[in-house]
Amino acid sequence: MSVVRTCPGLYCGRTQLDQEEWSECGACPRGFRTNASSHCEPCAAAPTLYDWQYLGFMVLLPLVLHWFFIDMCTIGKEKKSIIAQHICAFIEVASGTLGALMVLPPAGTVALHVCTPQALSDWYTLLHNPQPDYKxxxxxxQEAVYPLYTIILLIYAFSLLMTITLxxxxxxxxxxxxxxxxxxCSLYFYPILVLIHTVxxxxxxxSFPYIVIIISMMTSASHFSVKIDQSAPALLMTSVTNTRNLVILIGHWLVHAYGIISLTGLVELWYLSLVPAPALFYILTAQFTDPMKIHND
Structure with a gap:
């Protein structure tokens, strides 16, 4: 490889035109990223575990919102119809995700070729265009994190298409x-998710591991707080004997475990023993937070 002058800025690079000739400094083509020598190199790395967990988190957002609004909009309706809609929502999001993976290189497979993010600025290359000599x-x-930015937009587009079809x-x-x-509701929350992702x-x-852990603790507490009887035995019994409550509790634990694994990787698995801690903490301490037991001096 011939020696070429480096380009200004973090993301400006040169594309090799032939054996000895290079382009002027500019944005690398889609699917490429500049290296330390200002050469545009193809994104050929395999996604890390953290990358897959990030994609999983972004896929879970519309799925959870689908399930939430299905529950809210079908209160008192037939259980079979509600379950069928829950399954349909899962199929919509899963098929949209699969479709997005299949159309991106290498096409026809669920594998991805990525440029692994190295810094926060990689997501906001628009803010790092250089101005040589202040002229x-x-x-x-460019998409320096290809395709982690655009794949989310594809997943949401395909999932919404499946929603309005199925x-x-x-x-x-x-x-x-x-x-x-x-x-x-899905016609509203999908554009909102796209806007949030874009910005x-x-x-x-x-930050998504922290977001997952915090939200799982908050939703777990809110789930228990709507129970009329806040005594520890009652909370424990309703969580075990009521099928819906048990499913919700296990769901919270799975999400909490997902956040812990995303934060620690697969290195310190003993942290997973803390998964039931938020639920147990609420059950054991709820009786001490009853406002009716507070006496004014």
Missing amino acids: EVLHCT RPWLISMSAPNPGKKAIY AAGLIYY
């Missing part, structure tokens, strides 16, 4: 069409 700005905006057909089979409002993708990438 004209050299535009080098769900109306499903709910039309049962009268009086319970869950129709849940489809409308805060890098921040989410580095």
Whole structure:
């Protein structure tokens, strides 16, 4: 490889035109990223475990929102219809995710070729266009984290397409069409998720394990707080004997474990023993937080 002058800025690079000739400094083509020598190199690395966990988190967001709005919009309806809609929502998101993986290189497989993020700035190359000699700005905006940024947009687009294709057909089979409002909700939350991802993708990438752990603890506490009897035996019995409560509790534990593994990797697995801690802490201490037991002096 011939020696070429390095380019200004963090993300400006040169593309090799032939054996001895290089392009001017600029943005690398899609699927490439500049290296320390300002050469545009193809993204050929395999995703790390953390990368896959990030993608999993971004996929879980619409799935959980689907399930939440299905529950909210079908209160008092037939259980079979609600379960069918839950399964349909899972199929929608799973098929959208699979479709996005299949269309990205290497096409036709669920494998990915990525440029692993190295810094927060990799997600916001638009903010790092250099201005040599304080004259004209050299535009080098590119997807330095290819394809971790665009794949989320593809997943959401394909999942929404599957939602408006499959769900109306499903709910039309049962009268009086319970869950129709849940489809409308998805037409709102998908654009909101896209907007959040567009603006805060890098921040989410580095903070999602903490977000998962905090949200799982908060939702676990809110789930227990709606129970009328806040005594420890009652909370424990309803969590074990009621099927819906047991499913919700196990779901919280799985999400909490997901956050812990994302934070620690597969190195210190003993941290997983802390998964039941938030639920047990609430059950054991709820009786001491009853406002009716507070006496004014």
